[in-house]
Amino acid sequence: MSGQASPLSRFWAEFRESRIALAALVVVVLIVGVAVLAPLVAPQNPYDLANLALMDARRPPGYVGSGGFTHWLGTDAQGRDLLSAILYGLRISLQMGLIAGSVAFVVGVSLGLGAAYLGGRWEAFIMRIIDLQLAFPAILLALVLSAMLGQGKAQLITALVAAQYAYFARTAHGAASAERGKDYVEAALSTPLPAWQVVFRHILPNCLPPLIVVATVQVANAIALEATLSFLGVGLPVTEPSLGMLIANGFQYMLSGRYWISIYPGIALILLIVAINLVGDQIRDQVNPRLKR
Amino acid sequence: MLGHVIERLVQALAVMLVMSALVFTGVYAIGNPIDVLIGPDVTQQIRLDTIARYGLDRPLYEQYFTFLGRILQGDFGRSFVFGMPVLELILSRLPATLELTLAAVCGAALIGIPAGIYAGYRPDGLPAKIIMAVSILGFSVPTFWIGLVLIITFAVELQWLPAGGRGTTATLFGVEWSFLTLNGLSHLLLPALNLAFFKLALMTRLARAGTREVMLTDTVKFARAAGLSEWTVLRRHVLRLIAIPIVTVFGLEFASTLAFAVVTETIFSWPGIGKLIIDSITSLDRPVMVAYLMLVAFVFITINFLVDLAYVGLDPRLRKARA
Amino acid sequence: MTRPSQNGPLLEVDDLATHFFTRAGVIRAVDGVSFSLKRGEVMGLVGESGSGKSVTGFSLLGLIDPPGRIVSGSVRFDGQDLVALPPAQLRRLRGRKIAMVFQDPATTLNPVVTIGDQMRMALEAHGVRGEQRTRERSVAVLTRVGIPDAARRLKAYPHEFSGGMRQRVAIAIALLHDPALLIADEPTTALDVSIQAQILAEMRGLVADLGMALIWISHDLATVSSLADSIAVMYAGRIVEAGPTAAVLRDPRHHYTRGLLDSLPARAEPGRDLVQIPGTTPSLLALPPGCAFAPRCPRADETCLAMPALVSDGLRRHRCHHPLGLEGAP
Numbered sequence: 001m002s003g004q005a006s007p008l009s010r011f012w013a014e015f016r017e018s019r020i021a022l023a024a025l026v027v028v029v030l031i032v033g034v035a036v037l038a039p040l041v042a043p044q045n046p047y048d049l050a051n052l053a054l055m056d057a058r059r060p061p062g063y064v065g066s067g068g069f070t071h072w073l074g075t076d077a078q079g080r081d082l083l084s085a086i087l088y089g090l091r092i093s094l095q096m097g098l099i100a101g102s103v104a105f106v107v108g109v110s111l112g113l114g115a116a117y118l119g120g121r122w123e124a125f126i127m128r129i130i131d132l133q134l135a136f137p138a139i140l141l142a143l144v145l146s147a148m149l150g151q152g153k154a155q156l157i158t159a160l161v162a163a164q165y166a167y168f169a170r171t172a173h174g175a176a177s178a179e180r181g182k183d184y185v186e187a188a189l190s191t192p193l194p195a196w197q198v199v200f201r202h203i204l205p206n207c208l209p210p211l212i213v214v215a216t217v218q219v220a221n222a223i224a225l226e227a228t229l230s231f232l233g234v235g236l237p238v239t240e241p242s243l244g245m246l247i248a249n250g251f252q253y254m255l256s257g258r259y260w261i262s263i264y265p266g267i268a269l270i271l272l273i274v275a276i277n278l279v280g281d282q283i284r285d286q287v288n289p290r291l292k293r
Numbered sequence: 294m295l296g297h298v299i300e301r302l303v304q305a306l307a308v309m310l311v312m313s314a315l316v317f318t319g320v321y322a323i324g325n326p327i328d329v330l331i332g333p334d335v336t337q338q339i340r341l342d343t344i345a346r347y348g349l350d351r352p353l354y355e356q357y358f359t360f361l362g363r364i365l366q367g368d369f370g371r372s373f374v375f376g377m378p379v380l381e382l383i384l385s386r387l388p389a390t391l392e393l394t395l396a397a398v399c400g401a402a403l404i405g406i407p408a409g410i411y412a413g414y415r416p417d418g419l420p421a422k423i424i425m426a427v428s429i430l431g432f433s434v435p436t437f438w439i440g441l442v443l444i445i446t447f448a449v450e451l452q453w454l455p456a457g458g459r460g461t462t463a464t465l466f467g468v469e470w471s472f473l474t475l476n477g478l479s480h481l482l483l484p485a486l487n488l489a490f491f492k493l494a495l496m497t498r499l500a501r502a503g504t505r506e507v508m509l510t511d512t513v514k515f516a517r518a519a520g521l522s523e524w525t526v527l528r529r530h531v532l533r534l535i536a537i538p539i540v541t542v543f544g545l546e547f548a549s550t551l552a553f554a555v556v557t558e559t560i561f562s563w564p565g566i567g568k569l570i571i572d573s574i575t576s577l578d579r580p581v582m583v584a585y586l587m588l589v590a591f592v593f594i595t596i597n598f599l600v601d602l603a604y605v606g607l608d609p610r611l612r613k614a615r616a
Numbered sequence: 617m618t619r620p621s622q623n624g625p626l627l628e629v630d631d632l633a634t635h636f637f638t639r640a641g642v643i644r645a646v647d648g649v650s651f652s653l654k655r656g657e658v659m660g661l662v663g664e665s666g667s668g669k670s671v672t673g674f675s676l677l678g679l680i681d682p683p684g685r686i687v688s689g690s691v692r693f694d695g696q697d698l699v700a701l702p703p704a705q706l707r708r709l710r711g712r713k714i715a716m717v718f719q720d721p722a723t724t725l726n727p728v729v730t731i732g733d734q735m736r737m738a739l740e741a742h743g744v745r746g747e748q749r750t751r752e753r754s755v756a757v758l759t760r761v762g763i764p765d766a767a768r769r770l771k772a773y774p775h776e777f778s779g780g781m782r783q784r785v786a787i788a789i790a791l792l793h794d795p796a797l798l799i800a801d802e803p804t805t806a807l808d809v810s811i812q813a814q815i816l817a818e819m820r821g822l823v824a825d826l827g828m829a830l831i832w833i834s835h836d837l838a839t840v841s842s843l844a845d846s847i848a849v850m851y852a853g854r855i856v857e858a859g860p861t862a863a864v865l866r867d868p869r870h871h872y873t874r875g876l877l878d879s880l881p882a883r884a885e886p887g888r889d890l891v892q893i894p895g896t897t898p899s900l901l902a903l904p905p906g907c908a909f910a911p912r913c914p915r916a917d918e919t920c921l922a923m924p925a926l927v928s929d930g931l932r933r934h935r936c937h938h939p940l941g942l943e944g945a946p
Contacts, residue, residue: 009527014639132308137552140589144582147574148319222433227555231437232571245439255449255456263445264437273433281429417682509681515724517679519738519789520711529737533728608728609773 014286021282027275030270035090042084043069047241061260074260077249082260085246086268092242093269096153097223100160104222105215107161108168109204115169116176117199127173130166138163139225146229151237156229160222171214175207209287216280220273227269243269301601306596312590313364317357318334364587370580374573388468389459390565393557394550396472396485401492402543406542409500410527410535416505424497431494436553440487440560446612447483455480457562484561488553492546499542503535537607544600548593620694625652626796626829627676627739632689632699634668634675643900645671647682647853650926655796658823658830660840660861660874663850664897669833672850673799676831677716678706692795712742715790725774738789757788762818772843780811782910784818791822797829804839816843821850837876841865852898852908859932867941869934871913907937 016022034041061074061082073082115126133141142163149155179185180203188198227244231233231251236242241249243265249260329439344350348359363370368378409428433440448456460480463473471477507513508531516526551567558567566585573581620885634646646668650727653659675686678698691698693714698706718724726734733755744750758766763777783803790798793934800819804812820843823830832841839860840847848858849872857870868874873895895912898904904911910920915938926935929942 011446017639132311136590136593137549139549139555140552140586143555143574144319144586147577220433224433228435228437231435232556232559234574247441251441254445257449259445262441266441270430270434270438273435274429277429277433421722511718511720512726514674514679514735515716515786515789516726517707517719518677518710518716518718519792520709520741521737522707522741525737525741529733530726530729534726536728578668609730610727610775 010209011286015282018282021278024275024278025270029066031090031272031275032094034087035094036085038084042081042087044081044084046080046085046088060258067157073264076246076261077253082246082264085241086243086265087277089241089243089265090268090272092236092240093223093226093244093272096156096160096226096242097219098238098266100157100164100222101219103157103209104161104164104218105168108165108170109110109172109207109211111165112169112172112174113176113199113204113207116173116180116203117195123172123173126169130169130173133166134170138221139146139228142225142229143232143234151235153236153240156226156235159229160225163225164218164222167214167218168211171210172207175210179203179206213280213284216276216283220276220280223269223276224273227260298602301598305598308594309590312594313358313361315585316583316586317360317511317591318353320579320586360583369584369587372573372578373582374576374578374581379580382581383569383584383588386564386566386569388470389563390551390554390558390567392470392472393481393484393488393563393565394547394554396481397488398492398543398547398550400485401489402539403494405493405496406500406539409497409502410504411533412497413504414499414508414523414527414531416501421501425501428494428497428501431490433497434490436487436491436556437560440484440557441492443483443487444560454483456483459564484557484563487561488550488557491553492550495542495546496539500535500538503538504531507531507534533607537604540603540607541600544596544603545593548589548596551589551592597604626655626657627653628690628692629672629676630690630692632672632675632691633687634671634680634684635687638683641901644853644903646675647902648689649850649853650689651848651855651858652712653797653829653831655829656823656827657845657846658832658914660837660844660847661833661850662833662835662837662840662847664835666897666900667742667850668853668900669835669850670801673716673801673831673833676799677701677714679710681714706879708742711738711790711795712793713795714797715793715795716788716797716799716801717783717786717803720806721774721779721786722806724786724819725782728771730771731777735770735789735792738792742793744793753792754788757791758785761785761788761791761822763788763812779807780814783807783811783815787815787818787822787932791826794826795828797831799831799833801833802835805834806835812839819843823836837865849876852903853900854908854935855933856909856936857932857934859934863932869932869939869941870909870936871915871938871940872941875912907935914934 017027039045059075064070069081073086076085111126111130115123118126142159145159145162146156149158176199185198185202188202189195190267193201226235226242227247230242230244230249233248235244238245246265247269248261250258250263250265254262341350348356351359360370367380369383371377372379372382375382408424412424415421444456447454458469458480459469459477461474461476462469462471463477464470465473471481504527512530512534513526516530517523521529554563554565555567555571557563558565559571562568566588569581570585572578573585618730629652629679630650632646632649633644636643636645649668649672651659658850661669661672671680671684674680676691676693676698678686678701680686686699689699693709696709698709701709725731730752732751735757736750739745739750739753744753752768754770755766757838758769763769763781763784769777774785777785783806787803793836804815807815816839819830819832822828832840832843837847844861847858847861847864848855849870850856857864859869864873865877869879872893875891878891879893893912898908898911902934906921906923907913907916910916913920917938919937922937924935924937926933
């Protein structure tokens with residue numbers, strides 16, 4: 001009970017105690033790092049056609065290609081260096097996950113807080129719709145929407161947001177309803193501060209811990225969902241080859257033993273999602289007051 | 294109690310109505326279905342005739358009411374692609390999906406709940422850590438990827454199990470089922486495993502979280518103080534106390550598993566409604582899409598209703614409040 | 617129940633220590649507690665929340681959850697050392713020879729199991745089986761603790777009882793096997809004052825009729841004094857004073873006991889403010905060296921920086937360098 005330490009540093013100290021979570025965090029940071037720096041660290045720009053030679057196509061890992069460097073993870077059907085393709089793919093997957101997650105966060109939290117703030121009929125109406133949607137499988141919604149809207153980044157993000165905002169709304173509403181009844185909110189509401197300021201300056205910060213947990217899980221889910229949609233052929237266009245599409249492209253060669261074209265992008269995808277979820281899991285355990293010792 | 298049931302039934306009907314309107318406008322308002330029906334090189338006359346024949350020239354709300362009227366008579370229209378009544382088409386594919394989903398959800402519950410209770414009972418032991426690691430993997434790894442790995446491992450490398458199709462089926466109640474033959478079972482195993490993985494992780498985590506919290510309560514302490522064995526405490530107290538959230542999720546997940554079957558059926562070429570809907574989406578076969586979505590909505594609402602009834606059975610506190 | 621130790625103490629706790637090994641450090645919740653109890657004797661274990669009185673109760677039954685554990689000491693019950701007993705044998709004693717009831721009956725009883733089933737589980741745990749036998753025993757004990765129409769109420773769920781009735785059900789479960797010792801952990805704290813009085817009266821009757829020893833754990837000196845033959849006062853994990861109830865109340869040795877007595881409304885002169893003990897209970901993680909009560913004690917000086925020993929004079933014990941009523945004694 002060292003009262004001096006700030007909540008954040010205490011949180012960090014507790015987080016560090018879990019080696020698995022710490023390792024997962026390192027993996028997340030590393031993956032985000034190489035994805036951001038992909039043009040600098042990738043051996044090849046896989047989407048510059050001038051770099052590609054058909055004779056390098058579908059070569060196994062370790063093959064030294066006509067570019068004069070070793071393809072550590074092999075090459076795909078177009079003769080792309082798979083490692084480079086994965087790094088660029090991670091970039092797209094992460095981008096989709098983060099954008100969709102952030103937009104869903106903003107939309108969902110606004111709706112959830114709004115419902116809790118408005119109360120009465122509006123609250124009942126908004127939450128009823130959100131409950132209804134939560135009962136409906138996210139993947140189906142995303143599938144139908146992306147099929148309807150057509151292929152493209154904006155369309156996919158719309159589909160992902162539509163599939164995910166409800167989780168944020170539910171969580172924000174639950175936390176905000178609990179906060180609303182507390183004395184400090186009553187006190188803040190009785191000051192001349194505008195009500196929306198009370199909501200954002202007082203209620204929102206107190207709802208953040210559960211929302212952060214949901215956000216980590218939902219970013220991971222968005223990445224997985226995007227990969228699934230792209231794998232099923234209703235996600236991103238071929239000009240935006242995310243990890244899901246790399247896996248789908250390799251699927252047809254899998255049965256003939258050229259496993260690496262699908263497997264390595266898959267491993268990268270799983271590493272990323274598992275690492276994010278492990279971090280989220282630790283945060284969840286730490287913010288759950290019922291498990292406090 | 295009866296009043297409660299009726300109230301819930303009315304609610305369910307209202308929800309179905311809202312869903313039908315949403316699905317109908319969602320599917321029909323976007324894009325132009327006529328382009329799927331006819332080739333680009335037909336004459337304008339044929340084009341107009343086709344539009345008129347499918348009622349596509351009517352205002353949207355009129356189309357909706359026509360659609361609603363037909364649904365009430367069990368007529369979901371004809372598939373643009375297959376040229377047969379949609380209801381017939383979906384019903385012919387439903388048993389395959391039902392069989393797959395049931396196998397997956399039951400398997401997940403039978404393995405996941407005991408594993409989760411154990412992990413929650415001894416949260417610091419090595420087995421619990423392994424169970425949780427596997428469950429995080431099951432939670433994180435996309436279904437399609439697990440499907441690929443299963444095929445690579447058991448179908449391609451080991452050649453133990455087939456990679457696709459339903460295999461030999463046998464007839465029961467006039468419907469073809471795979472699980473009734475050995476060959477069919479071998480075809481069912483991989484896709485069911487694939488579909489179960491995510492649910493398994495979910496059930497495990499749910500049971501673990503519930504058990505962890507219940508184990509810290511005075512109820513468990515009091516039971517131990519009365520000399521009950523750990524086994525009795527787990528079976529008679531903990532299981533009853535965590536049953537309520539688990540039944541909810543079991544019900545809801547059954548319905549969402551129907552949806553996830555889309556992915557599994559695509560990978561394993563399992564001829565169910567999931568495969569059908571993916572094909573319909575890519576070919577923009579709207580009547581099939583609408584009917585499928587209505588069916589999923591119906592299953593959802595039915596299950597929600599049943600879960601609600603199950604609550605009352607599981608939680609005596611509700612029985613009194615709602616009687 | 618014909619044991620050679622019939623005339624000796626039923627329970628002898630010696631130097632018991634239960635510590636919790638948490639992230640923030642080791643919490644010495646119980647640290648060197650000793651006391652003994654004769655058959656049929658009622659002892660009040662008094663202290664503020666966090667003083668270690670409940671942990672003491674749970675330690676006797678071996679019901680300490682990780683990260684806590686009994687680190688030393690012994691609990692001799694009816695000739696057996698419970699601390700050294702294998703878990704399976706300890707379980708066979710729990711509920712049969714030693715039973716316990718808790719503070720809040722709303723959380724101790726399982727809300728989704730009928731009380732009849734809960735009683736049957738407790739009976740079957742110690743080999744009483746069969747629909748007929750379990751039913752008869754349950755009805756008999758429920759009636760004994762004052763539940764009207766017991767046979768019919770076996771099918772009821774806990775939420776169908778009032779708070780006081782629920783606690784009676786919990787007490788009935790504890791009494792199913794006629795235990796030699798009952799540990800009651802603040803069993804009336806969660807109840808209304810009028811119900812408290814009823815339960816207290818009920819307990820007095822039960823103890824007298826059944827010849828059962830009772831450890832009554834409470835923060836409330838007033839309820840304890842109306843029930844207990846002897847009192848042990850705990851502070852920060854240690855017993856600071858113990859002795860026959862009348863003697864302790866009339867003539868407390870420890871300044872903490874004095875403070876507790878002065879803060880009782882019944883003892884205050886009408887029209888005057890109640891006296892409060894200054895300061896707050898120390899954190900068990902950051903105990904001061906020596907006597908833990910020293911920072912709040914009016915008589916503390918530098919000698920109190922050393923831990924006072926538990927001094928015994930006849931029937932009474934105290935842990936203070938400057939005991940009241942014995943000025944000048946070592």
